[in-house]
Structure formats: C-alpha cells, structure tokens
Amino acid sequence: MRARSPAALTALVLVALVGGADGFKYARSFATRRAAQLRLATAARATADSGAATATAAAEAAGVVRVQLEKPLGMVLEEAGEEGAAAGVVVVELAPDGAAARDGRVREGMALLEVAGQDVGAATFDEAMDALIGAPSVVELVLQGEAPAPAAEQVEPEEEVPAAVAEDVPAPAADDAEDVDDGRPASVVVDGSTKITVERGEILRNALRGSKVDVYDLMGKVTNCNGAGQCGTCAVAVLGETDALSERTDAELRKLGKKPDNWRLACQVVVEGGGELEIQTKPWQ
Ligand code: FES
Structure with missing residues (x-):
C-alpha cells in the first residue's frame, strides 16, 4: 500500500468509519490511475442490468457482484483514469471490519458500476460520491473485479495401461511352451506302428475300433462285455x-x-487331452 499523507489518512478514516460526504471528498486527493477498470465496467454494466438468470450467471462469470451494504461502507474509493476524468471510481482499500469487508465479495481493485440503481461506471469522482451520499442507509452497489479463473475441467484420468507390466511378462520358456494346450486331438501310436487320431472326450475303445484296430484277442472277441467294464x-x-x-x-480297479x-x-478310458500317446493292445501277449 502506498504511503499516505495526513490528509489522505484522514480521508480514509472518514470514508471507512463515517461514510459521509467529507470523507469521500478527501479520498479523491490521492486518486490513482486505473483506466483499465473502465473497460471492465462498460462490459459488465449491460450484463448486470439484464436481471435475467442467464445474465446474472454471465455477470458473475465476468467478475460482477451485487451487494447491499449499510453505511458507512468501510471502503476507500479513488477515481479511475486521469484526475477529473469521467472514468468511474475503484475500490482501493477496505476497512478491516467495515461493511464491505464483512460482506466478503467486495475486493480492492473493483470498479463501482452502480449505486442504488444509478449508473456510475463512467461517472466522475464527484458524481460517484454524490450518488453514494444520496443513497439510502442500506445501499445496493454493483461492482466488478477481475473475472474469476474458470474452474479446471474435471477430466477423469484414463486408466493407465500398465505397459511395463505387459513388457515384463516373460516369454514362455521352451518347456512351458510344450505344455500349452493347442486344443488339437490326441495322436495315438498303437502297437508301435499304427497312428490314429482320437478326439477329445472320445472313449479309447471306440476310437480304436473306429480305426479298425484289433482291440481283442480271439477269446476276447467272443467273450467281451461290449464295453461294460465287466470282462x-x-x-x-x-x-x-x-x-x-x-x-x-471303479471297474478298472476291480478288473485290473x-x-x-x-x-x-x-472301454473305460476317455481321452481328455491332446498330444502324443502310445499304447499297446493285448499287453499280456
Ligand atoms: S470291453 Fe469289457 S471291460 Fe472293456
């Protein structure tokens, strides 16, 4: 904050605590140059005047606030632009416990756009002060500051693909690769010479007979139980x-x-998997 002369400090006290005409007049003596506030004031004034919900939302987005404060207002105002120019006034200081500070929405640097419905956005300092002095004890003010920064869009983070994990999966070892079930039927070598294919889920006896393999010896051809697990x-x-x-x-456990x-x-064996198998028929011979 700038160092103020005794007269300026007197004005601050008058504005903040008394809120009277003399206080505002003294405040003018240390006015600053805030021409940028004029541009904000012009744009916001049209928005604040609309009264529609959409306009209100737009005004808030533009940094416009509408407050009702009881005098004394508890804020120091200075004219914007060159001294004596009709460029409106801005808030340069808030009394710590003043009405403006207690409201919480008024901030230093805000341009005063309206006083009790009167447009002061492009008023001279005296005109703005006259509007404030003539306003009721509880006065509605419209001010505009810098527009609040837009909230960062909430973007759901994409689930991170654990590429490193995928890369870390070791390639199957040679031995493991042999264990991979390729879904193919079993290849069965019979009696060291005949090779047949047996589908998964097929009974071995049926597969052998279907391939014209002689499962039984002479006696068995006559006495077999036809696959009942009894002979x-x-x-x-x-x-x-x-x-x-x-x-x-259980039949195998009994008969064998x-x-x-x-x-x-x-007749009891079901070929459930693939790969290479080898059997010998009539093993007692
Ligand atoms: S055919 Fe009789 S036990 Fe297999």
Missing part, C-alpha cells in the same frame, strides 16, 4: 505319459487288480 478283455498298456487320459474307474499300473481298460 477285462479290452485291456491296453499305456506307454509314457498318461496325463491326457481320464482317471481310473494286480496288473501293472499302466494297464487300462480301453
């Missing part, structure tokens, strides 16, 4: 991996008893 004549030995085959059934662990009843 044991369809037994095969599974060579190598058995992960693609279904679990042993003490037979080697890799023996299975072809």
Whole structure:
C-alpha cells in the first residue's frame, strides 16, 4: 500500500468509519490511475442490468457482484483514469471490519458500476460520491473485479495401461511352451506302428475300433462285455505319459487288480487331452 499523507489518512478514516460526504471528498486527493477498470465496467454494466438468470450467471462469470451494504461502507474509493476524468471510481482499500469487508465479495481493485440503481461506471469522482451520499442507509452497489479463473475441467484420468507390466511378462520358456494346450486331438501310436487320431472326450475303445484296430484277442472277441467294464478283455498298456487320459474307474480297479499300473481298460478310458500317446493292445501277449 502506498504511503499516505495526513490528509489522505484522514480521508480514509472518514470514508471507512463515517461514510459521509467529507470523507469521500478527501479520498479523491490521492486518486490513482486505473483506466483499465473502465473497460471492465462498460462490459459488465449491460450484463448486470439484464436481471435475467442467464445474465446474472454471465455477470458473475465476468467478475460482477451485487451487494447491499449499510453505511458507512468501510471502503476507500479513488477515481479511475486521469484526475477529473469521467472514468468511474475503484475500490482501493477496505476497512478491516467495515461493511464491505464483512460482506466478503467486495475486493480492492473493483470498479463501482452502480449505486442504488444509478449508473456510475463512467461517472466522475464527484458524481460517484454524490450518488453514494444520496443513497439510502442500506445501499445496493454493483461492482466488478477481475473475472474469476474458470474452474479446471474435471477430466477423469484414463486408466493407465500398465505397459511395463505387459513388457515384463516373460516369454514362455521352451518347456512351458510344450505344455500349452493347442486344443488339437490326441495322436495315438498303437502297437508301435499304427497312428490314429482320437478326439477329445472320445472313449479309447471306440476310437480304436473306429480305426479298425484289433482291440481283442480271439477269446476276447467272443467273450467281451461290449464295453461294460465287466470282462477285462479290452485291456491296453499305456506307454509314457498318461496325463491326457481320464482317471481310473471303479471297474478298472476291480478288473485290473494286480496288473501293472499302466494297464487300462480301453472301454473305460476317455481321452481328455491332446498330444502324443502310445499304447499297446493285448499287453499280456
Ligand atoms: S470291453 Fe469289457 S471291460 Fe472293456
């Protein structure tokens, strides 16, 4: 704040505390040059006059406020522009506990646009003071300051793609790649020479017979139970991996008893996975 002369300080006290005509007159003696306020005042005056809701919103967006203050107003006004010019007045100081400060919307630097409905945006200092002096004890003022900064648009942050995570996923090792289920049917080597394809979910006996593989020996051809798990004549030995085959059934546990662990009843085995399999038919021979 600038250093003020004793006369100026006297004017400040008069305006802030008394609000009378003498106070305003003294305040003029230390007027500043705020020509920029005139441009703001002209634009805002039309907005404030409209009274419509949209205009009110536009006025607020332009930094215009409409307040009702009780005298003394508690603010120091100076003329805008060159001394004696009809460029309106601006608020240069607020009394800490004055009416304007208590209202909270009046700020230093604001241009005074209206006093009790009277346009003072382009008034001389004396005209503005006359309007204030002649206004009722509770006076409606329209002022304009700098437009508030627009609120930053709330933009939902995009979910960050954890690219680094994707990049960090290690490539499958060679051994792991072999375990990848490609969905293809099983390829079954029978008796070391015949290779058949077995669809997933197919019963091994049916697949063998469908491929004209001789599942039974001579006795079995006559005595087999036709896949009921009762005769044991369809037994095969599974060579190598058995992960693609279904679990042993109760019928297998009964009929195979003490037979080697890799023996299975072809009529009970479901080929559930793919890959390479190898079996031997009639393993007792
Ligand atoms: S056909 Fe009889 S147990 Fe398999």
